[in-house]
Amino acid sequence: MELAQTLVLEDECEERPPLAVDLDCTLIWVDSLHESFLGTVRQDWLAAIKALFHLRAGRAAFKRHVADQTALDAASLPYNEPLLRYLQEEASAGRQIGLFTAADQSIADAVAAHIGLFDVVHGSDGRENLRGTRKLAAIRAAFGDRFAYAGDAEVDGPLFRAASSVVLVGETGRLEKMVGPQTAVEARFEKRRAGLRTWVRALRIRHWAKNSLVFVAPTMSLGLLDPVIAARSLILFLALGILASATYIVNDLLDIAADRHHPRKRVRPIAAGLISAHAGAVVAAILVVVAMALSLALPFAAAASLVAYLVITLAYSLVFKQMPIVDVFVLASLFTLRVFAGAALLPVPASPWLLTFSMLFFLGLALVKRYAELARVVREGGDKVVSRGYTAKDLPLVLAAGVASGFAAIVIVTIYLINEHYPSGLYSRPELLWGLMPVILLWTLRTWHITVHERMNEDPVVFALKDRFSLGLAAISAVLLVAAWLP
Secondary structure, three states, X not given: OOOOEEEOOOOOOOOOOOEEEOHHHHHEOXXXXXXXXXXXXXXXXXXXXXXXXXXXXXXXXXXXXXXXXOOOOHHHOOEOHHHHHHHHHHHHOOOOEEEEEEEXXXXXXXHHHHXXXXXXXXXXXXXXXOOOHHHHHHHHHHHOOOOEEEEOOHHHHHHHHHOOEEEEEEOXXXXXXXXXXXXXXXXXXXXXXXXXXXXXXXXXXXXXXXXXXXXXXXXXXXXXXXXXXXXXXXXXXXXXXXXXXXXXXXXXXXXXXXXOOOOOHHHOOOOOOOOOHHHHHHHHHHHHHHHHHHHOOOOHHXXXXXXXXXXXXHHHHHOXXXXXXXXXXXXXXXXXXXXXXXXXXXXXXXXXXXXXXXXXXXXXXXXXXXXXXHHHHHHOOOOEOXXXXXXXXXXXXXXXXXXXXXXXXXXXXXXXXXXXXXXXXXXXXXXXXHHHHHHHHXXXXXXXXXXXXXXXXXXXXHHHHHOHHHHHHHHHHHHHHHHHHOO
């Protein structure tokens, strides 16, 4: 987010009029109603659906009901810091400042209590939605006809035209066209739209590497030598990547509050207010449609895997994420589903040994992630992971289960290679495949060593993609596969 501020100073001899400030997308970079509703969905998605019926009584009634369901954490909201500094300077100079917002009064009060500089605070009261002409009437009742207004939206047009001076926030060039000829622009605070780089971060394009698991079964069976299977594998990879990006956005929307308390996740575009909740939801819906359209080019089982991935991921974000141990099983199943989807492109059934290895191996990695996250919280003086259900007492259990899953996966991959690929005739030197076992074993033990020494960045897959040692082991594995295949 890049902000630019330009001040047009009034005559210093003239007393500056009281300043009425909007909240949503002005003082804060997000919409408080969207935030509150997403918090309701996160806590109880059935209650969130029921809340929609309150729209029949009007937006003010809906806002009041949603605000009653979820307490918004005013301290963690992404504030417009340049505007906030400007308001603090004006208040220090003795200027009267009020907060006038269409958000519910309880939210306005919470923000005002956190900021501590407003002389007047007015929000929607459950009956009247304080926006447009209603907001104008409230400002005049508090400040009189001579006032200044800080806002960001077209609905603020009547206030811009009625104000003696204005503070424009957001797309200031567009807003300035709505300002009356006698109205001075005393300040501008620009917010640029989210660019390509911001959206790439939100879509987690780098995490698409996880979807390369769809190539595991076609690679091990040499199915990629078939042009049709190779083409379908690429389509599946693309569709799964697009679908995963959609679910990442949904997850970020539901985890806004928790992410803002996380040392790294708080800078994610949605948590930081760089991308609005509305824009995120629209893009996520579009991505789902695109992914489902691509699935039409795939065999039924592979296409069904995409649907299952979407359903399980949404269930994880809404329910399973808060259930200790269950959450890591669900994460492991999502990785295994990627492997199964790739196997579904082949003319032979998916190997149960391969799927079992995948489930155990990725269960171990999911436990690595939870251990690293929980260890960080304990190191910083906490005793539990917010919205996850894990406490400090779970550290030994997570460590033991993770290491056990990793070793069980090593046994299964050895059985898989000996039982299926040694006698298959696909490889000229199948005995070379045994070399994959010590490679996987070495990587697993090293990963846990890094984790218990608190050097894991909480996502072992992303870590492996950046770690030179891990990439070296991957190169060795590729050489072993090629050497085993060559005549």
